[in-house]
Amino acid sequence: MLFIYAIAALGLIGLLFGLGLAVAAKVFYVETDPKVEAVKDLVPGANCGACGYPGCLKFAEAVVSGEVGPDACIPGGEEVAKEIASLLGKEVSSTRPPIATLFCIGDAYSAAESFVYDGVKDCLVAGEYYGGHKACTYGCLGLGNCVRACPFEAIRMGSHELPVVDVEKCTGCGLCAKECPRDLIKMLPPGEEGHLVLCSSQDRGKTVSRACEVGCIACKACVKACEQEAITMDDKLAVIDLEKCTDCGDCVEKCPPGTIYQRAKIPSEKDAEAAAAEKEKETA
Numbered sequence: 070m071l072f073i074y075a076i077a078a079l080g081l082i083g084l085l086f087g088l089g090l091a092v093a094a095k096v097f098y099v100e101t102d103p104k105v106e107a108v109k110d111l112v113p114g115a116n117c118g119a120c121g122y123p124g125c126l127k128f129a130e131a132v133v134s135g136e137v138g139p140d141a142c143i144p145g146g147e148e149v150a151k152e153i154a155s156l157l158g159k160e161v162s163s164t165r166p167p168i169a170t171l172f173c174i175g176d177a178y179s180a181a182e183s184f185v186y187d188g189v190k191d192c193l194v195a196g197e198y199y200g201g202h203k204a205c206t207y208g209c210l211g212l213g214n215c216v217r218a219c220p221f222e223a224i225r226m227g228s229h230e231l232p233v234v235d236v237e238k239c240t241g242c243g244l245c246a247k248e249c250p251r252d253l254i255k256m257l258p259p260g261e262e263g264h265l266v267l268c269s270s271q272d273r274g275k276t277v278s279r280a281c282e283v284g285c286i287a288c289k290a291c292v293k294a295c296e297q298e299a300i301t302m303d304d305k306l307a308v309i310d311l312e313k314c315t316d317c318g319d320c321v322e323k324c325p326p327g328t329i330y331q332r333a334k335i336p337s338e339k340d341a342e343a344a345a346a347e348k349e350k351e352t353a
Contacts, residue, residue: 104157105129111152112142115220119143119242133157143167144221144240166241167256169224169234173209174267174328174336176229178345179282180208193250204280207270209253218248227338261333263311264320266291268328271305278326285328291320 108129115125120141122128131137132153139153139161146166154161186195186202192214200206211230223238224245232245232254246254253269266285270277274286287305299313300320309320309329321329330336336344 102133104133107156108132108153111145111149111156113144113149113221113240115144115242117144117220117242117244119240119244144242146240165259166239167243168236168241168259169215169239169243169245169254170257170265170332170335171209171232171234171254172265172267172269173207173231173253174283174330174341175203175205175208175281176227176231176338176341177211178229178341178348180205181280196250205270205272205277205284207251207253207268207272208281208284209251214248214250215245215254218244220244227341229338229341231338231341233338257332258311261331262316263314264309264316264318264329264331265335266300266307266309266329267335268306273305283326283328286326288325290323290325291329294319294323 105126106129109125112125112128116123118124120128120131120137120143122131122137128137128142132139132141138150139157139159140147140150142149142153143166145153150161153159181204182202183199183204184202186198188195188198190212192210192212195201195210195212201210203210209231211226211232213226213232215232216224216226221238221240221242223235223240224232225235227233241256241259243256246252246256251269268277268281268283268285270281270284272280272284274288277284277286285306287302287307289302289307291307292300292302296319297313297315297317299310299315300307301310302308307329316331318331321327321331
């Protein structure tokens with residue numbers, strides 16, 4: 070008998086709680102604009118935060134309210150921007166997302182290591198251990214933080230132990246750049262025009278030469294060679310202004326370690342393997 074009473078009591082309590090929740094849902098119900106859900110359905114849904122809002126729902130609310138434009142969803146790109154604009158009766162200018170670019174070419178074949186690292190596969194953690202296993206304390210540690218941060222699978226680790234960006238998949242969200250503890254990934258304007266100094270070291274020339282065969286040694290030869298004055302020194306590192314660069318290539322010819330490349334010809338992992346094989350032949 071007590072068992073029956075207990076069941077009845079639990080049922081009554083459940084009924085009361087249910088009624089309470091139903092009343093609360095009715096009282097505190099907030100009507101949402103159907104356009105918000107429509108916009109949310111158009112975006113990729115990665116909740117990456119590249120738009121500046123914590124999640125796609127908040128972004129959709131901001132777009133509908135007019136806080137941001139339809140093109141604020143960087144991963145969505147031009148196509149999604151146009152769809153949102155059409156839905157909301159707005160206009161949007163043609164836009165192309167920036168491209169993630171690694172400013173380091175010190176791969177497994179050209180960069181020296183101070184010791185063998187066998188710890189956690191995390192660049193931030195490895196960097197705290199005696200400054201990292203790479204002899205260059207500014208170089209890419211190749212442990213894949215950027216790869217894991219990319220929700221679009223646009224980055225992978227290459228055989229040369231450097232991340233490789235798939236420009237076709239890159240949405241320009243910038244999550245990889247935020248995740249890199251050494252700030253080696255920059256979000257550049259779309260396109261292949263202009264040359265880049267693919268190094269981030271601020272060490273003196275001799276220190277760089279000992280740590281990496283392709284690092285900038287701050288010799289300023291490129292600065293002197295550039296008639297457009299597109300190259301300046303940022304402390305001990307040469308930097309190229311893409312807006313001034315005319316792609317003449319004079320800096321490439323004058324760079325002793327070969328640190329400067331045209332954006333369209335940034336070395337791939339196959340290039341690195343070929344260079345290593347060629348070097349092995351010469352030393353054999």
